[in-house]
Amino acid sequence: MIEWIPVSGSTRIVAEAYEPESEKILVRFPNGVEWWYAACPPNIWQEFTAPGQSRGQYIARVLNHKPHGRHSG
Numbered sequence: 001m002i003e004w005i006p007v008s009g010s011t012r013i014v015a016e017a018y019e020p021e022s023e024k025i026l027v028r029f030p031n032g033v034e035w036w037y038a039a040c041p042p043n044i045w046q047e048f049t050a051p052g053q054s055r056g057q058y059i060a061r062v063l064n065h066k067p068h069g070r071h072s073g
Contacts, residue, residue, distance in 0.1 A: 002026060012056030018045045025063065026071055027055075034071035037063040 004015040004026075015028040018040075025037045025045060040048075040063070048058050 004028065007055065010055045012059065016049065016055070020045075027059065027063075035068055036071045038067040040066065 002017045002019070004017050006015050007013050012029070013027050014030050017026040018024070019026070020042065023038065023040050023042075025040045025048060026034060027037070028034045037059075044062065047053065048055065048063070
């Protein structure tokens with residue numbers, strides 16, 4: 001069961017989740033589409049969720065360069 005965390009203050013995403021056992025970050029966009037990003041150890045999750053971090057910029061700069069795809073939850 002994925003534990004989604006609502007995101008406020010972002011225009012790019014509405015919720016996020018982390019699966020430490022598979023090292024995947026999951027992101028839900030405003031249109032309801034969900035994506036997964038693999039090869040994300042805990043330090044990447046901490047950077048992504050750091051206070052003041054732009055989620056959209058972090059996705060473009062870091063996560064889009066990792067294995068990723070549409071999540072069918």
